[in-house]
Amino acid sequence: MKNLLLIFIFCIMVFWTIYTRFFASQGTLQLFEYYYLDAVMHFLGGFWLVGVLGWAIGIKTISRLWILALAVLVWEAFELAVFPDVWYLYSRMFPYWLRDTSSDIIVGLVGGFVAFLIEKYQKRHRVRREELITN
Numbered sequence: 001m002k003n004l005l006l007i008f009i010f011c012i013m014v015f016w017t018i019y020t021r022f023f024a025s026q027g028t029l030q031l032f033e034y035y036y037l038d039a040v041m042h043f044l045g046g047f048w049l050v051g052v053l054g055w056a057i058g059i060k061t062i063s064r065l066w067i068l069a070l071a072v073l074v075w076e077a078f079e080l081a082v083f084p085d086v087w088y089l090y091s092r093m094f095p096y097w098l099r100d101t102s103s104d105i106i107v108g109l110v111g112g113f114v115a116f117l118i119e120k121y122q123k124r125h126r127v128r129r130e131e132l133i134t135n
Contacts, residue, residue, distance in 0.1 A: 002055045009048045016041050021083075038100075039107045046072065046111030054119050061116070068112040072105050 020029065032038065049071055053064040079086045080101075089097035 002051065006048060006051045006056060009044050009051075013041060013044060013048065039103060042072075042104045042108040043111035043114075045075070046108035046113075047115040048111075050112040050115040051119075054115070061120075065112065065116065068109065072108040072112075075108070076101050076104060 020032070024032070046068060050064050050068055053059045053067060054061075059067070080090055081087075086097070089100065
């Protein structure tokens with residue numbers, strides 16, 4: 001079930017990236033920005049990364065959070081280097097770019113932390129259930 005959730009989130013992120021980069025009109029992008037849908041994608045990205053690192057690959061707990069922090073920063077640098085609209089905001093509307101980038105970083109970290117907390121809860125719940133079964 002966890003793997004299906006991670007695959008589903010990955011598909012949503014890929015679809016979102018392709019649609020917003022190649023097919024969405026300027027009006028649609030403004031509507032997405034108005035409703036903060038970019039923040040939803042950053043949340044899902046953080047959630048997905050911590051999920052893959054923990055549930056699928058099995059990396060230790062604290063290491064995942066450090067990898068998440070690094071990945072969020074690298075992703076924002078990638079956006080600045082590759083996407084012309086992000087570079088335009090950086091060079092022409094720096095305060096807006098700074099607010100957008102800061103919120104992207106925070107939301108990505110929150111998404112990863114939520115996945116981390118869900119896994120902790122599931123592990124604790126599984127241990128208690130196993131104790132009840134064995135007693």
